[in-house]
Amino acid sequence: xxxxxxxxxxxxxxxxxxxxxxxxxxxxxxxxxxxxxxxxxxxxxxxxxxxxxxxxxxxxxxxxxxxxxxxxxxxxxxxxxxxxxxxxxxxxxxxxxxxxxxxxxxxxxxxxxxxxxxxxxxxxxxxxxxxxxxxxxxxxxxxxxxxxxxxxxxxxxxxxxxxxxxxxxxxxxxxxxxxxxxxxxxxxxxxxxxxxxxxxxxxxxxxxxxxxxxxxxxxxxxxxxxxxxxxxxxxxxxxxxxxxxxxx
Numbered sequence: 542x543x544x545x546x547x548x549x550x551x552x553x554x555x556x557x558x559x560x561x562x563x564x565x566x567x568x569x570x571x572x573x574x575x576x577x578x579x580x581x582x583x584x585x586x587x588x589x590x591x592x593x594x595x596x597x598x599x600x601x602x603x604x605x606x607x608x609x610x611x612x613x614x615x616x617x618x619x620x621x622x623x624x625x626x627x628x629x630x631x632x633x634x635x636x637x638x639x640x641x642x643x644x645x646x647x648x649x650x651x652x653x654x655x656x657x658x659x660x661x662x663x664x665x666x667x668x669x670x671x672x673x674x675x676x677x678x679x680x681x682x683x684x685x686x687x688x689x690x691x692x693x694x695x696x697x698x699x700x701x702x703x704x705x706x707x708x709x710x711x712x713x714x715x716x717x718x719x720x721x722x723x724x725x726x727x728x729x730x731x732x733x734x735x736x737x738x739x740x741x742x743x744x745x746x747x748x749x750x751x752x753x754x755x756x757x758x759x760x761x762x763x764x765x766x767x768x769x770x771x772x773x774x775x776x777x778x779x780x781x782x783x784x785x786x787x788x789x
Contacts, residue, residue, distance in 0.1 A: 542600070545765065547572055547689060547711035548757065549600050552583050552593040554618075556760040560596055562589035564663070566618045566759040569717070570597060570607075571708070573687020577602060578609040579632070580717060581759065584663075585622030585670070590629070593622075604630060609686060612636040613719035614703040615643050615652045617669055619759065624670035635684060637695070638677035640702030647671035653700070653733040678704060694748065696721045698741025699729055705748060713754040716768060721748065723788050724762035726774025730787045742779040749776045760788070 542550050542558065552561035552568025561568065565583030583589060597604050610632040612620050620636075623644065627634055636644055643651035647669040657663050678684070684691040684706070691706040699720040706717040720729045721744060730736060749772060756768025764771065775785040 542596070544763065545712055545755075547708070547713075548715065548755075549597070549602070550763070551579075551596040551600065552589075553760075554583075561592045562586045564618050565589060566719075567757075567763075568593055569757065570600075570602065571686050571689055572602065573689045573711075575606070576609075576687040577604075577607040578611055578684075578686040579607050579626065579630075580611050581613055581619040581719065582610065582622035582626040584618050585625055590622040590625050594629070607632055609684065610634045611684060611691070611706070612640070612644065612674075613705070613717070613759065614700055615640040616700060616720070617652060617654055617657070617663060617667070619719065620644060620652075620672070621667075621669060624672040627672055633675045634673060635676045635678055636674045637702040637704050638679055639695075641674040641677050643702075644672050644674055653731070653735070656733050691717070694744075696744035696748065697735075698737060698744045699731075700733070701735040703744075705744075707751055707753060713765070714752065715755040715757050716748065716751075716753040716772070717757050718748075718772075719759040721745070721758070722756070722772045722775045722785075723758045723760065724756070724764060724771055726771050726778065726785050727788045728775055728785045729760075729789065730784070738784060741784075745772065745776045745779055748772055
């Protein structure tokens, strides 16, 4: 589904547009005209990534032009299909240097899959396949996709190793924020080992210093104009010594 000349949403489940697997995050395709890149391939239940590929073709794009797979963080609704995507598309995989070891080994405890299974969020038989990471990202790194430039920011709080990207070079500027902040200034608190209030606040204050047009989160509503107001609302809640409302 084409959102702008630069951005397509090609997957997503219950908290998205119902384009692919029930537990998939928003799966985004960046379109620079020549080169394509995929942001977070979803959970990877059987057949779901093939549906995402079909959605890409339905938008008139060729999945063989996808050269990069960019992972925002290591939760399974975002990276469970990463190994399958890497194998089927022969792409370079990009992830945070902090998250990369857990992604490479499929470390279920590090990514809090054990806690998510205990909460009945994932099936008991779900397994996170290990996926190679070719490029480890640090704050300030720029990932280039054709004429698009994605500046990397470390934004922990939702979990350690969480990245956000400011994308420029297209028809507008975008915050590809994954699970940093959502419409209405909401965030995604979870009772897991690496979800931390102080880190969340620091990440929000950091990103508040940067301007962007579109807020492109990992779930629910997408704001193509005026998206910064949602981040500002979350930052203001932290500034008042409170916490923003939870998405769930």
